[in-house]
Amino acid sequence: MVAKELIIAAQSGDRDALITLLREIESHIYRTAFYILGNEQDAKDAAQEALIRVYTKINSYEEKALFKTWVQRIVTNICIDKFRRTKSTVSIEEHNMVFTSTVDVEDEILATYVAKDIQAAIDKLPEHHRAVVVLRYIQDFSYNEIADSLDLPLNTVKSYLFRARQQLQALLRDYQKGGVRG
16 A cells, blocks of 8 residues: 555655655545445545544554554544544435446446445444444455454454444345345
């Protein structure tokens, strides 16, 4: 993801290196924020706050953990705090899916419903389950990286993922039977 030299340069005061570093991580930060918070505006706010925190705290990063897990811990904590503050007013907004292929309109429409239903199911998970699902299946983190990012024991991460998969399976049962929400 990010070169070690870039991190070292940013920590030693190289402003261009720091800006390059922030540009390299911003899409990963936004993606995590979007899947945890479930709407674009909150995700943009959380991503901006996370980038500012990385900017101001870059010197506190130590190589004890991977840089990406350090960054994900920052964005996940910000999202969880934001989620807790706005829990009663969180809404599921429509997210426009952009398709590059025009092969089959029916498949595209079905894929849109599936993506919306998966996002809606993820949004219904408890915040701690949602965070591990996003890091594992959206950000492709290993169990150990998730444990480091969320400061959780490895077995807790495994347990949360197991329970989250069960919940998602129950929420998406219509698809297992071949049905589609519409």
